[in-house]
Amino acid sequence: MSVVLVRVDQRLLHGQVAVGWVPSLDADRVVIADEALAADAFGREVMTSAAPPELTVDVFTLPEAAERFAGLSGRTILLVRNPAALLELVRLGARVQEANIGGLHWKEGTRRFLDYMYVTPEDVTALSELARSGVQLTALDLPGNPKVDLVAALADGRLAFDNLSPRHP
């Protein structure tokens, strides 16, 4: 097996992932690493019940996902909700080499970096720590669209919170 994509997406498993990424990567499994969803039976059922039938979907806590990371079977897409969760996954021992920031949408207190990437200061801090840990970070909402190198954006200040626009979408 391999984890074919590690993705940060607030919406976790949704249309862009199921219809865009799964066929593009020929993935057959999605692992969602999320504490809140793992503790919420109804939310889990909502998230997983309508997934395409050919897709295996598992929901783990972050420690469970980190422990299983190296041994996950199938062609797996691993989803986390925010950069802090990804950082925690790495700190717990998951050897993540590359990660895709695919959907951090507007909420109060965020600033715009891309149309699909609004960040808080905490998000930028977590991304900086991930970059320092050697994780290759790119922003990309859908396969086929242009990738944005976030490690470079962190290095040259484009992703510094104070340099971003507070405008609402």
Add this chain to the structure above:
Amino acid sequence: MNPPYPTLLVTHRGYGEGLLAAAEAILGTRPNIDRISNEGLSPDALLGAIEGWLDAHGSPAIVLTDLGFGSCAQSSRLATRNRPESVVMAGVNLAMILALLRSREHEELRTMLQHLRERTLQSVCVYVGGQPLEESHP
């Protein structure tokens, strides 16, 4: 006057607005249906917007949404989890909107929902070379 079953469209991007504009073109009047797009909204923001609409419109209420496995349907289901008389119906298309507008004034809720589902399924027609799929030749 408010319709007996207040209705909200929750869709990706401009799909909801497009459906309402198309219905208006057919009916001559703008349907009394509200809409929310998920565009640019975090899951919490979308959930809050749907819950706010449900709070303002009471129960029973109907939420129509597009992809059954998408963020719109997920947030809609989460918003109605403790509202037993609120409905989420995924797979919305123009036929469903028109059937709803014809029936929501005078049908009991569950009867109307079954009717809506049947009309929506019946609206999917496939023709090959002008002939129904089952009668077309390979």
